[in-house]
Amino acid sequence: MRRPLIAGNWKMFKTIPETVTTLTQLKKNVADVHHCEIAVCPPFTALAAAWGVLKGTNVHLGAQNCHWEEKGAYTGEVSVAMLADAGCKHVIAGHSERRQYFGETDESVNKRMFAALKGGLIPIVCIGETLQEREKGVTFSVLETQVKKGMAGLDARQSGQIVIAYEPVWAIGTGKTATPQQAEEVHAFIRKLYADIYGSLASENVRVLYGGSVKPENVSELMQQKNIDGGLVGGASLEAETFTKIIKYK
Ligand code: PEP
Numbered sequence: 001m002r003r004p005l006i007a008g009n010w011k012m013f014k015t016i017p018e019t020v021t022t023l024t025q026l027k028k029n030v031a032d033v034h035h036c037e038i039a040v041c042p043p044f045t046a047l048a049a050a051w052g053v054l055k056g057t058n059v060h061l062g063a064q065n066c067h068w069e070e071k072g073a074y075t076g077e078v079s080v081a082m083l084a085d086a087g088c089k090h091v092i093a094g095h096s097e098r099r100q101y102f103g104e105t106d107e108s109v110n111k112r113m114f115a116a117l118k119g120g121l122i123p124i125v126c127i128g129e130t131l132q133e134r135e136k137g138v139t140f141s142v143l144e145t146q147v148k149k150g151m152a153g154l155d156a157r158q159s160g161q162i163v164i165a166y167e168p169v170w171a172i173g174t175g176k177t178a179t180p181q182q183a184e185e186v187h188a189f190i191r192k193l194y195a196d197i198y199g200s201l202a203s204e205n206v207r208v209l210y211g212g213s214v215k216p217e218n219v220s221e222l223m224q225q226k227n228i229d230g231g232l233v234g235g236a237s238l239e240a241e242t243f244t245k246i247i248k249y250k
Pocket of ligand 1: 009011167171172173174175211212213214232233234235236
């Protein structure tokens, strides 16, 4: 049985005081939640303060990116050990905004994913097609490449441990959500592809989250789909009350 994960990606939003206020409210709101795992990924500057609020609660801490080297002359980068030290359990790898604006490739996503696993963090590896790719009818081949290259080389244990986030780029921050049927079709494809590469056990265990304008109004139908194991939520995770409604989708 896959345990659902609802993760909030705060992107480049929130100061330290804003983080503390939001998370103090959120942890109270969701203290009674047992049906899913919960994670929040604030910006790097707020991680330590966030951990101060979340330590010992059922809201886990995640980061939005990591570098693959353990340490070194990489100005502006943050290592997995630093994130673990700050209290993180998860780290996002290959978010489409990183692919689009910061030159992230399947190869660099792969290195980040392995660094996270080596350092004991759970990578949330993001994949997804652009609107142009969907309209050209190449959604499945784009996703196949992203999975085959970005997630190449996992061993039997690791292949069940990672989390995949399917985030159609055209649905991120646009208010357009894939219909539950559209999302389920893609999730089923990803799970089948994963089974072909890593076997049926890994494919049964791997969690595939949906991301792209998840809101309180659409979350429960998305979560009813067989192959959707949670959500990666951007804008709607910024407000404690809204994110609470998403977490309490049941
Ligand atoms: C995201 O940032 O991963 C995301 C899905 O954003 P939004 O929910 O705002 O579309």
